[in-house]
Amino acid sequence: MNHQEYMKLAISLAAATKGQTSPNPQVGAVVVKNGEILGMGAHLKAGTPHAEVHAIAAAGDKAKGADIYVTLEPCSHFGRTPPCADLIINSGINRVFIASADPNPLVSGKGIERMQDAGIEVVTGLLKEEADALNEPFFHFIKTKTPYVTIKAASSFDGKTAAKTGDSKWITSPESRQDVHRLRHEHDAILTGVNTIIHDNPLLTARLPQGGKNPIRVVLDTNLRIPADANVIRDQSVKTIIFTGCEIDRSKAEELKKYNTEVFSFSANEVPIKEVLRNLGERNIMTLFVEGGSEIHASFINSGFFQQIILYMAPKIIGGNKAIPFIGGDGANYVKDAPALEFTEIEKIGGDLRITAKPLRE
Numbered sequence: 001m002n003h004q005e006y007m008k009l010a011i012s013l014a015a016a017t018k019g020q021t022s023p024n025p026q027v028g029a030v031v032v033k034n035g036e037i038l039g040m041g042a043h044l045k046a047g048t049p050h051a052e053v054h055a056i057a058a059a060g061d062k063a064k065g066a067d068i069y070v071t072l073e074p075c076s077h078f079g080r081t082p083p084c085a086d087l088i089i090n091s092g093i094n095r096v097f098i099a100s101a102d103p104n105p106l107v108s109g110k111g112i113e114r115m116q117d118a119g120i121e122v123v124t125g126l127l128k129e130e131a132d133a134l135n136e137p138f139f140h141f142i143k144t145k146t147p148y149v150t151i152k153a154a155s156s157f158d159g160k161t162a163a164k165t166g167d168s169k170w171i172t173s174p175e176s177r178q179d180v181h182r183l184r185h186e187h188d189a190i191l192t193g194v195n196t197i198i199h200d201n202p203l204l205t206a207r208l209p210q211g212g213k214n215p216i217r218v219v220l221d222t223n224l225r226i227p228a229d230a231n232v233i234r235d236q237s238v239k240t241i242i243f244t245g246c247e248i249d250r251s252k253a254e255e256l257k258k259y260n261t262e263v264f265s266f267s268a269n270e271v272p273i274k275e276v277l278r279n280l281g282e283r284n285i286m287t288l289f290v291e292g293g294s295e296i297h298a299s300f301i302n303s304g305f306f307q308q309i310i311l312y313m314a315p316k317i318i319g320g321n322k323a324i325p326f327i328g329g330d331g332a333n334y335v336k337d338a339p340a341l342e343f344t345e346i347e348k349i350g351g352d353l354r355i356t357a358k359p360l361r362e
């Protein structure tokens with residue numbers, strides 16, 4: 001195997017932990033000497049050992065004189081675990097290959113400098129693009145302290161998310177809906193609007209054949225219209241946070257708190273998305289899955305607070321000028337004012353298309 005292949009292995013280890021390490025990045029590491037892999041590891045959960053710790057522990061004394069391939073620049077500061085740069089120096093490793101640089105300007109380059117001062121050869125930027133893509137949500141979170149927002153929509157070929165009767169069961173295939181549960185599992189939180197709660201009464205849990213980690217549920221509900229017996233209230237398998245305006249029935253809010261539910265009221269009678277995202281960021285929620293109705297999707301898109309949209313488009317035609325489009329709101333007056341995206345991935349899934357799009361970078 002060559003340098004790229006060892007780094008690919010480290011990236012695959014990091015990729016396997018998607019959704020588990022928030023608010024930390026996904027990191028993989030491989031220790032190699034004379035073509036023999038002596039150790040490998042991934043960071044499994046915030047607060048637990050970093051990838052380099054696992055890989056070097058597996059190599060033991062043989063790490064002396066070895067190479068280490070790590071997908072993110074080794075940390076140089078005392079977080080919840082000691083600095084990996086010092087561990088690498090003390091292990092006798094004499095060459096370090098790094099893919100991504102640390103996005104935190106306060107620490108970026110410090111670990112590299114410390115290892116170089118100890119006489120270690122450091123090669124940076126090996127498969128940087130691939131590794132950076134894996135941690136796009138983490139880099140966004142470090143930079144903005146708000147969650148990386150993925151809007152998920154499901155529509156017919158003609159862009160409808162429900163028929164004029166309101167019926168929507170089911171537009172997309174079982175395979176597509178299963179894929180949605182994988183995305184829920186991978187996200188820290190899932191957000192919807194009270195209209196979806198009233199109309200669909202969803203659980204918003206991650207129900208995969210092998211189980212799944214339920215994301216924290218977030219409901220935007222300005223006037224606290226949510227039914228007290230809604231599934232997201234009674235289910236209690238995971239916390240539900242309801243964001244409201246200031247003019248709500250306080251006794252109803254008190255009642256809801258008995259069901260693993262938090263009611264957070266803003267000081268005005270509105271629920272500003274920017275403030276919701278700031279609040280979720282302060283709770284160390286790094287990734288947010290917006291499975292809203294069409295009005296919620298419209299407000300996220302019009303505010304520009306989203307990093308990607310995943311549309312599951314089914315080969316069905318619902319039609320009708322009263323049917324519900326998957327993006328609601330007033331819409332653009334002129335095409336030139338329509339938010340421009342770029343398609344980043346198009347996959348066939350269960351007869352549907354899964355189309356991923358991101359806002360065009362200015």
Ligand SMILES: Nc1c(/N=C/[C@H](O)[C@H](O)[C@H](O)COP(=O)(O)O)[nH]c(=O)[nH]c1=O
Nearest residue numbers: 154168169170171172200202203204205
């Ligand atoms: N109607 C469709 C969807 N509809 C999604 C609804 O908004 C609601 O989130 C679901 O009813 C989820 O319920 P629960 O959380 O699993 O209990 N979503 C899809 O991906 N395809 C469709 O055809």
